[in-house]
Amino acid sequence: MLRRRLPFSLTVAAALTLGAGLAATVLLAVAVARLEDDKLALAFQQRATVRVAAIRQGLEEAVEVLTVTNQLFATVHPVTRRQFHDFTQPLLRRYPFIQAFNYHRVVGGDERAAMEAELQQVVPGTRITEMGPQGRHLAPPRAQYSVVDYLEPMKGNEAAFGLSVGINTQVMNALEQATVSGRAAATGLLSLAQDQRPQGGFEVIMPVYRPGAALGSAEQRRAALIGDTAAIIRARELVEKILRGSDLHLDHGVLLAVYASASAEPAQLVYASAGLEAAARQRAALGPLRQWTTSGHRERLGAALDVAGQRWQVVVSSAPRPFLHNHPGSVSTLAGGFLFTLLITAFVQTLVQRSRRVQLLVNERTADLKLSNQRLLDDVLARRRTEAALQESEQRFRQLVTMSSDWYWEQDADLRFVDITGGVGEKGGAAAGRLIGRTRWETVAGMQETDWGKAHMAQLAARAPFADLEYETVDDQGEARWFSVNGEPVFDADGVFRGYRGTGTDITARKHTEQRIHHIAQHDVLTGLPNRSLLQDRLGQAVAYSQRCARPVWVLLIDLDRFKFVNDSMGHKAGDVVLMTVAARLRAALRETDTVARLSGDEFVVILTEHAEERLQADVVQRLMDAVAQPVPLGTKEFFVTCSIGVAVYPTDNTPADSLIEHADIAMYRAKKLGRNNFQFYTPAMNDEAQERVRIESALRSALERDEFVLHYQPQVNLASGQVVGMEALIRWQHPELGVVAPDRFISVAEETGLIVPIGAWVMRTACAQNKAWQDAGLGMLRVAVNLSARQFGATNLLADISDVLAQTGLAPSLLEIELTESLFMSDVTLAVELLHSMKSLGVNLSIDDFGTGYSSLSYLSRFPIDVLKIDRSFVSDITRDANDAAIVASIIALAHNLKLSVIAEGVETAEQLDYLRRHGCDEMQGYYFSRPLAAPAFEELLRQRKSLPLSVTAAHAERVEA
Numbered sequence: 001m002l003r004r005r006l007p008f009s010l011t012v013a014a015a016l017t018l019g020a021g022l023a024a025t026v027l028l029a030v031a032v033a034r035l036e037d038d039k040l041a042l043a044f045q046q047r048a049t050v051r052v053a054a055i056r057q058g059l060e061e062a063v064e065v066l067t068v069t070n071q072l073f074a075t076v077h078p079v080t081r082r083q084f085h086d087f088t089q090p091l092l093r094r095y096p097f098i099q100a101f102n103y104h105r106v107v108g109g110d111e112r113a114a115m116e117a118e119l120q121q122v123v124p125g126t127r128i129t130e131m132g133p134q135g136r137h138l139a140p141p142r143a144q145y146s147v148v149d150y151l152e153p154m155k156g157n158e159a160a161f162g163l164s165v166g167i168n169t170q171v172m173n174a175l176e177q178a179t180v181s182g183r184a185a186a187t188g189l190l191s192l193a194q195d196q197r198p199q200g201g202f203e204v205i206m207p208v209y210r211p212g213a214a215l216g217s218a219e220q221r222r223a224a225l226i227g228d229t230a231a232i233i234r235a236r237e238l239v240e241k242i243l244r245g246s247d248l249h250l251d252h253g254v255l256l257a258v259y260a261s262a263s264a265e266p267a268q269l270v271y272a273s274a275g276l277e278a279a280a281r282q283r284a285a286l287g288p289l290r291q292w293t294t295s296g297h298r299e300r301l302g303a304a305l306d307v308a309g310q311r312w313q314v315v316v317s318s319a320p321r322p323f324l325h326n327h328p329g330s331v332s333t334l335a336g337g338f339l340f341t342l343l344i345t346a347f348v349q350t351l352v353q354r355s356r357r358v359q360l361l362v363n364e365r366t367a368d369l370k371l372s373n374q375r376l377l378d379d380v381l382a383r384r385r386t387e388a389a390l391q392e393s394e395q396r397f398r399q400l401v402t403m404s405s406d407w408y409w410e411q412d413a414d415l416r417f418v419d420i421t422g423g424v425g426e427k428g429g430a431a432a433g434r435l436i437g438r439t440r441w442e443t444v445a446g447m448q449e450t451d452w453g454k455a456h457m458a459q460l461a462a463r464a465p466f467a468d469l470e471y472e473t474v475d476d477q478g479e480a481r482w483f484s485v486n487g488e489p490v491f492d493a494d495g496v497f498r499g500y501r502g503t504g505t506d507i508t509a510r511k512h513t514e515q516r517i518h519h520i521a522q523h524d525v526l527t528g529l530p531n532r533s534l535l536q537d538r539l540g541q542a543v544a545y546s547q548r549c550a551r552p553v554w555v556l557l558i559d560l561d562r563f564k565f566v567n568d569s570m571g572h573k574a575g576d577v578v579l580m581t582v583a584a585r586l587r588a589a590l591r592e593t594d595t596v597a598r599l600s601g602d603e604f605v606v607i608l609t610e611h612a613e614e615r616l617q618a619d620v621v622q623r624l625m626d627a628v629a630q631p632v633p634l635g636t637k638e639f640f641v642t643c644s645i646g647v648a649v650y651p652t653d654n655t656p657a658d659s660l661i662e663h664a665d666i667a668m669y670r671a672k673k674l675g676r677n678n679f680q681f682y683t684p685a686m687n688d689e690a691q692e693r694v695r696i697e698s699a700l701r702s703a704l705e706r707d708e709f710v711l712h713y714q715p716q717v718n719l720a721s722g723q724v725v726g727m728e729a730l731i732r733w734q735h736p737e738l739g740v741v742a743p744d745r746f747i748s749v750a751e752e753t754g755l756i757v758p759i760g761a762w763v764m765r766t767a768c769a770q771n772k773a774w775q776d777a778g779l780g781m782l783r784v785a786v787n788l789s790a791r792q793f794g795a796t797n798l799l800a801d802i803s804d805v806l807a808q809t810g811l812a813p814s815l816l817e818i819e820l821t822e823s824l825f826m827s828d829v830t831l832a833v834e835l836l837h838s839m840k841s842l843g844v845n846l847s848i849d850d851f852g853t854g855y856s857s858l859s860y861l862s863r864f865p866i867d868v869l870k871i872d873r874s875f876v877s878d879i880t881r882d883a884n885d886a887a888i889v890a891s892i893i894a895l896a897h898n899l900k901l902s903v904i905a906e907g908v909e910t911a912e913q914l915d916y917l918r919r920h921g922c923d924e925m926q927g928y929y930f931s932r933p934l935a936a937p938a939f940e941e942l943l944r945q946r947k948s949l950p951l952s953v954t955a956a957h958a959e960r961v962e963a
């Protein structure tokens, strides 16, 4: 809707109307003014004519009065003064504008005195005078005088008595005219001698002839002239009298000017209306605009009169009146027209503006309508799009529901299923028909008694949404199924609860997977036994049971002996078979309630809880060991595996529940140290050992920097020559507090921590340098053997390190022997072969240390570039007591020689042992029998003494006796 105000501007229509209206108004006003002017002119003409006629008549009357007076002289001879007086008195009363009646008598120069005498009789002292420019004066002697003889009334005209007018040209001209014509003749305006005030007057003269004289011609008349009668008329009064007499003096609308001349000469002005001058003055004082508004149209009429032969001019004009006064019609027309025009203009303007406003309004409304229409169209389009989108969405929803694993359900306010779409039958195994009309708890047996069911019922009661509600149910075939449902309450527009709707999905497969994952998460994949996680759980339960029932709990940590060898030498699959077999045997050897878990690698944990009917005894542990020790069939072979077991019991003094496994581990470690294949109960002393391990570990970290290591050297003697041909470098740790620490106490720790790598490098460098030094000292070309740990063997820069050491020390590679244990290369034989060849290519010797300890396979020997076999001292120590060991040693020597390997026996302590070895062709020996490991100076002394081995047992025995 149009609310804004239009700016005011005269519209074209209104402007045209205004222009036309004003023009018409002006034209009409002008026309009316013209009419008014015409009317005024007509009225004026009438009034002017009346006035001119009145004046003409008045003047004629005045002249006529003189004619009457003159008739007196024509008829009476002589006319006495008395008669003249009597005759003129009524006339003077009647015509007050007459100043005087005169009778001029023509007096010759010679008659002057007589005349004066006669005049003096009337007025003593009177002389004949004349009027000059300087006033009245005694008339000079002249041939003839025309003297004022009779004079009525005398009063007021005394100055004229005896006055000779013969020198007054006007009078004389009028007299001549009158004389010649015989009729009255008037002068122009004169200055009268008797007139005190300068008042214009004129004199009308008629001749008086000698009675009886011939008057036929002008000359005769002149000759007959004896005098003349004259009336002195006050022209102004005369005119005033005329006007008053005709009541014309009251009309101030007409102004009158009477001139005693043919033209309107100001000097001859006889009469002027009172308003005439004032009007002229007023007019001059006004501005042009006011002049126009006040004077308006003026009429003027000039009329010529003949006054006794004298031409007079009468000028009649209309009095200046305000234009408005004279033109009420035109002014009214103008005003009315203006007003009307303005009104019409305003009306037109209003109409046009309203029309424009209406037009604008219409335009605006039209625009609004268009906009609304467009919006409507947009709305319709949007709605169509929305509907299409909705349909598409609906279709998509249907498709998605069909394609997805979900189904869609709706429940009424009583929580009964009213609609289930999306194929719950196919997806969930429950036909929709079986569910419709039933509540969820009616379809899930026992739901209301479960925790989740109760919680769900509370959610439903609170009309709360729920998500991922998982529950187990039974499908139409009676199979267990897991469903997961989401739902949210539905309220109508008034907020009234209408039910629930949501989705459901069959998660049976997922649940099974989860259960599997859960099982896997808590069980060892290989053996199916509980893993560390579940073990902790079970241990907690067992401890809790123990606390409740006051019965002990045993924790057994079972570690397979030499399992690494099985794994490495026979492959992982064989190792797995061993582990699975052991696991199964352990499981079979225990009760259902006991727990067997696999802790890691070859470690198992057993939790035994004591029952009321049976006390726990060490027999159980032995039973387990026996079970494990049963031969394990591996393909065509059988493999024997033993185990070491550590046992921790709860409750015992100072054994916290969470340290049970740790204590069992310590005990197992002790069992291992005690030679494997046994079990140990944990004691606090074991804990001390474990703690010592920790101490060693921390001290070991700085031992190298503090230069706390030294090497001892044990001679290796050739059995054939009895000469020292080499030595084994054996490390010693001189700890400031622990004293000299044997390698058995710290080498394993160094291996576990990885410190063996830098320590081993130090040993190799020191041993090579020392050997080179002895060599340089002329103590022989000896071979030095250095132990290589598993960690060193696996180090990437092993070859470079060996090469560097040889290069730096200058020792010939052939004088370095590297001792390797069998276990080093059992994990990856191919890689080991490769690495050994690389090492061998450096020129060093390779020996296998501790040969024969547990690893029964000799097949690899042919593949390895080995130079020496070192028979473990455990075999050597028993060769004289145990026929088995003796046989093993003899066969090792024979085998080595078959493989072109040199054999060295270590741990030779007795002459019998030496003898046996010699007899069986052993190449070299190393042992206390010849020398313990010696510090470098002692070893050097031994070399210098050229100590050697007796070549026969007898000699040796003799030597010993001597010693």
Ligand SMILES: Nc1nc2c(ncn2[C@@H]2O[C@@H]3COP(=O)(O)O[C@H]4[C@@H](O)[C@H](n5cnc6c(=O)[nH]c(N)nc65)O[C@@H]4COP(=O)(O)O[C@H]3[C@H]2O)c(=O)[nH]1
Pocket: 714, 729, 730, 731, 742, 743, 744, 747, 760, 763, 786, 787, 788, 789, 849, 850, 873, 906, 907, 908, 909, 926, 927, 928, 929, 933
């Ligand atoms: N009972 C008895 N023992 C004898 C006899 N002859 C030698 N022995 C001892 O037997 C061990 C031989 O060394 P191993 O078998 O390589 O066994 C060594 C070796 O495996 C390791 N080891 C020593 N030094 C090093 C080293 O520098 N590096 C590495 N990786 N291991 C070393 O520590 C083990 C123990 O070394 P040791 O205590 O020095 O013990 C030495 C030696 O003192 C004897 O007649 N009777």
